[in-house]
Amino acid sequence: MFKAMGKYVRAVFYLITFRIDKASETLRMNPGVMSANYDRIIFEKRSRINQYKDAIAAMIAQEESKKQKLKKITEEIEHLEKLKAGAAAKARKTAEKYNNHPEATKNDPEYLKCQAAFKDFSSTLAEKRARADELEGDLAELVKNVQGHKINIQSQMRDLEKLAEEKHDTVASVLSATEEKQIADIMTGLAEDRNSEELRELRELRGKAGAQARMSRELAGLDTKRAEEEFLDFAQASEANDEFDQLIGLAGKEDTETNVSEKTQIPES
Numbered sequence: 001m002f003k004a005m006g007k008y009v010r011a012v013f014y015l016i017t018f019r020i021d022k023a024s025e026t027l028r029m030n031p032g033v034m035s036a037n038y039d040r041i042i043f044e045k046r047s048r049i050n051q052y053k054d055a056i057a058a059m060i061a062q063e064e065s066k067k068q069k070l071k072k073i074t075e076e077i078e079h080l081e082k083l084k085a086g087a088a089a090k091a092r093k094t095a096e097k098y099n100n101h102p103e104a105t106k107n108d109p110e111y112l113k114c115q116a117a118f119k120d121f122s123s124t125l126a127e128k129r130a131r132a133d134e135l136e137g138d139l140a141e142l143v144k145n146v147q148g149h150k151i152n153i154q155s156q157m158r159d160l161e162k163l164a165e166e167k168h169d170t171v172a173s174v175l176s177a178t179e180e181k182q183i184a185d186i187m188t189g190l191a192e193d194r195n196s197e198e199l200r201e202l203r204e205l206r207g208k209a210g211a212q213a214r215m216s217r218e219l220a221g222l223d224t225k226r227a228e229e230e231f232l233d234f235a236q237a238s239e240a241n242d243e244f245d246q247l248i249g250l251a252g253k254e255d256t257e258t259n260v261s262e263k264t265q266i267p268e269s
Helices: 001-027 031-097 102-106 108-187 193-218 225-247 253-264
Strands: none
Touching: 031 102, 031 108, 102 108
16 A cells, blocks of 8 residues: 555656646746846856956966066076175185185185185075076966966857857747747647637627627617518518419408408497
8 A cells, every 4th residue: 555655656746747847848948038048147157257367367467476586586596696706706816815725725714705605605596596497387387377268268258259149049049939830730730829719709709790780770770671671571472372362262251251241230320
């Protein structure tokens, strides 16, 4: 029993679902609803494109920031290289003072100062160059990504324009197909022709109006002449019948007695 009830409930559910799906499909096929759905899709797509544009704009701003950082580091590298070259030049001058004698030169405080500065500049330069290489790599990847996103968003913008065109074309096609279906259904008797129904109603109204006018004419005495002609026709037919009856001897006795009675009737005083 419970199994049968379960089958029944499922069958009812499938029937309701089918009807809802068919009703939903019919509603979606309505040109007005279809146009509104296209408008909604276009609006949502335009919103996503605007968000995409904002993201690309942020990437471009990041690209510009990295370019400025790279430019600054490049300038610092150039300055450090000059400082490094200056420290080396000064150390060489100090060494010349001692005829390039290694031990005497290395004991000179000025030489030691130049040596320490040269090492510091070299260490800083290595860090700056590594940072510059990193920035250059980031910039190359960022520029590549931005270009790819620009191409993608241009494609999406074209798709958005095509959607607007597709909307009008689709709605027009659905309207045309609906009209063709109605005509085909009418030709095959599957649908009621509303125009034919209206014509039938108009003809019925015309017939009713004619009957009402005819009745009004009869009540107003407009058909009196026609009635008199009918009465004369009946009178002539009656006289012909009386003459025929007299010829064959059917008329007479009753009529004769009636005539005698009328002739012998005593007039009233």
